[in-house]
Amino acid sequence: MSKTPSVKGITSSFGSRVAGLPKPAKIGMWIALAVFAYALPLLEPPFISPPGTDFGGVLFTVTIYMLVALGLNIVVGYAGLLDLGYVGFYAVGAYTAAILTTFHANWPLLLALPFAVLASTVSGILLGAPTLRVRGDYLAIVTLGFGEIIRLVALNTEWLGASKGINDIARPPGVELFEIPHLNWDSGTPLLDFNDTTTFIEFGVLDQIPYYWMGLTVVIIVLFADKLIKDSRVGRAWEATREDEDVAELMGVPTFRFKLLAFATGAFIGGLAGALYASRQSFINPLSFLLLFSIMFLAAVVIGGQGNRWGVLVGAFLVAYLPERFREFTDFRVLVFGAALMLLAIFRPEGLLPPRRTVRAKQAAAEIEALEEGADGEETSRV
Amino acid sequence: MSEDQSTTTSSRRRVLEIDALTLQFGGLTALDDVTFHIEEGEILGLIGPNGAGKTTCFNAITGIYRPTRGDIRFEGTSIAGHKRFQITQLGVARTFQNIRLFRSMTALENVLVGADAKHSTGMASALFRLPKHRREEREGHDRAMELLAFMGLQKRADELAANLSYGDQRRLEIARAMATEPKLICLDEPAAGFNPAEKAQLMELIRRVRDQGYTVLLIEHDMKLVMGVTDRIVVLEFGRKIAEGTPAEIRDNPAVIAAYLGVDEEDAS
Ligand SMILES: Nc1ncnc2c1ncn2[C@@H]1O[C@H](COP(=O)(O)OP(=O)(O)O)[C@@H](O)[C@H]1O
Ligand SMILES: [Mg+2]
Numbered sequence: 001m002s003k004t005p006s007v008k009g010i011t012s013s014f015g016s017r018v019a020g021l022p023k024p025a026k027i028g029m030w031i032a033l034a035v036f037a038y039a040l041p042l043l044e045p046p047f048i049s050p051p052g053t054d055f056g057g058v059l060f061t062v063t064i065y066m067l068v069a070l071g072l073n074i075v076v077g078y079a080g081l082l083d084l085g086y087v088g089f090y091a092v093g094a095y096t097a098a099i100l101t102t103f104h105a106n107w108p109l110l111l112a113l114p115f116a117v118l119a120s121t122v123s124g125i126l127l128g129a130p131t132l133r134v135r136g137d138y139l140a141i142v143t144l145g146f147g148e149i150i151r152l153v154a155l156n157t158e159w160l161g162a163s164k165g166i167n168d169i170a171r172p173p174g175v176e177l178f179e180i181p182h183l184n185w186d187s188g189t190p191l192l193d194f195n196d197t198t199t200f201i202e203f204g205v206l207d208q209i210p211y212y213w214m215g216l217t218v219v220i221i222v223l224f225a226d227k228l229i230k231d232s233r234v235g236r237a238w239e240a241t242r243e244d245e246d247v248a249e250l251m252g253v254p255t256f257r258f259k260l261l262a263f264a265t266g267a268f269i270g271g272l273a274g275a276l277y278a279s280r281q282s283f284i285n286p287l288s289f290l291l292l293f294s295i296m297f298l299a300a301v302v303i304g305g306q307g308n309r310w311g312v313l314v315g316a317f318l319v320a321y322l323p324e325r326f327r328e329f330t331d332f333r334v335l336v337f338g339a340a341l342m343l344l345a346i347f348r349p350e351g352l353l354p355p356r357r358t359v360r361a362k363q364a365a366a367e368i369e370a371l372e373e374g375a376d377g378e379e380t381s382r383v
Numbered sequence: 384m385s386e387d388q389s390t391t392t393s394s395r396r397r398v399l400e401i402d403a404l405t406l407q408f409g410g411l412t413a414l415d416d417v418t419f420h421i422e423e424g425e426i427l428g429l430i431g432p433n434g435a436g437k438t439t440c441f442n443a444i445t446g447i448y449r450p451t452r453g454d455i456r457f458e459g460t461s462i463a464g465h466k467r468f469q470i471t472q473l474g475v476a477r478t479f480q481n482i483r484l485f486r487s488m489t490a491l492e493n494v495l496v497g498a499d500a501k502h503s504t505g506m507a508s509a510l511f512r513l514p515k516h517r518r519e520e521r522e523g524h525d526r527a528m529e530l531l532a533f534m535g536l537q538k539r540a541d542e543l544a545a546n547l548s549y550g551d552q553r554r555l556e557i558a559r560a561m562a563t564e565p566k567l568i569c570l571d572e573p574a575a576g577f578n579p580a581e582k583a584q585l586m587e588l589i590r591r592v593r594d595q596g597y598t599v600l601l602i603e604h605d606m607k608l609v610m611g612v613t614d615r616i617v618v619l620e621f622g623r624k625i626a627e628g629t630p631a632e633i634r635d636n637p638a639v640i641a642a643y644l645g646v647d648e649e650d651a652s
Contacts, residue, residue: 225510232509232516233499233523236488240496243485250445252471252500252563261506357487357543364546 056209063215069316071269077306079262080242085147093271094278101170120271128263165285305351404453431619476565486545494527497562
């Protein structure tokens, strides 16, 4: 058997492209962006920081939504599995952290965290193993049920605090090193305000900024991991499965195994987000895990553009931040949200930032349509 | 036709054996007691009028349908009842009569998915960029680019599959199948929709595929083309094998002539 390479030269250009490191300018830009993100709550920019609420707290919520959106994007965007009960994994992570750090044990948070994540991952595998063999619609219904069952179990189990919930969940350990002053914009120009400082790094009750820093750090780590996984055999297998499951299987992809892997990975990240959320809140009860949250998480992914990690980050930011920024319109929140979703569905059905491939495919389709229109009038008149 | 089939064909190793294969859909018998085999390094033509059961036969070989009766052996071991991805990993690859590419993946990515059939990189390996990931990724890319070049698609590597021309999509399907490093490659009407010149080119390409060491099972209804490229031909009609032999034998076979008589070539797809 000699499957001889027929053409050799073409491959070398690809090798050099892979080996070519990204430009220093590019790295510098990313670092600048990261520094800005970390500094954002200290800068307290006038219009952006929401009036009357703690900016750090809002930003922490944003990072939790970002984490959740990244996790759910793997399941929905990459593998194409509709999960309507993602809050279930979030709840498993939160409750595990809660019972291990205060309710039934006194572990430090950092010890409880791996177990919280393990519990949510295992719950993902247990849910996925029987259900991922069936197709789309069933999965949506089963996951929807799962999210509700987790909440109802928590609500009806004394061991999990029932409706009263669980108090005094452990905070992350801190080391108080130094104080960082905030900016004050009252005079119109930004001034360093030494009366308003954040302790680096103390996870207290009043100042939420350190939690935000923690959340942001986890988001960045997950973002890197997401990229590494996506650009590999695993990511390709997910995409092929989403595109055409039967053909993927016929091309040697064990689709069930990869769907389960996507589910488990999503559950892992969801559980992590839940545990961090519980630690910041220091208090959880079943109301923290309503079906509504599953829908908000999914909205973040869909609005941003499923399949594109940057898109879902934007979606998470919008879904978590806008309601906090415009609290004065609280009464109209649902109305505005609904209207925005409808507009989006009409004008950008693939989300605000769809994956580049979707954009390209759409462009090509439009070009073909334009060509056909020129060539064949009666065909297009039906459309 | 070709003189290179003078070798005593029966002495060669059998890659695939279809043994009394019967496949029923409810009351419909799509394949009825079909027996044939493919020898290593040959191009076997599977022909027959529309609805004869050719595609169904592919579907049975690649594990989409489980045989109602009979057996399918690949390199001596039965693969009936194996999972589809396992059959591919063992060394059987195919293309589809109706093109089924991963449309929103690039041409290169399509071929890489095929190449991944022989890879085992998992989560940990990818996440920590372990040597296995790097090696498989490099080998996969090199092989994929080779295959794209072989198919004349190297310039289209980063184009989405959906944006390729019809002919390029057909060729990309063959490249994707070849990337799984199969011993047997099954082509389901790869020239469908081509004009005569393109068809002739494709047949030349298929011959070159075989020359690279692959064994080819080819479905094609254009008799003239099949005659030119295949070593042996199996003819199906209404799910039954009605003839088997060299192209010359098939051409003069009265049963085959009867089956094809009055059937317009383009309709016979
Ligand atoms: N999944 C199926 N269910 C029922 N009938 C089928 C199925 N697949 C194929 N058939 C029938 O089997 C027969 C053979 O079809 P096929 O193998 O596609 O023919 P061809 O030789 O043209 O490729 C046809 O009568 C077809 O209608
Ligand atoms: Mg067919």
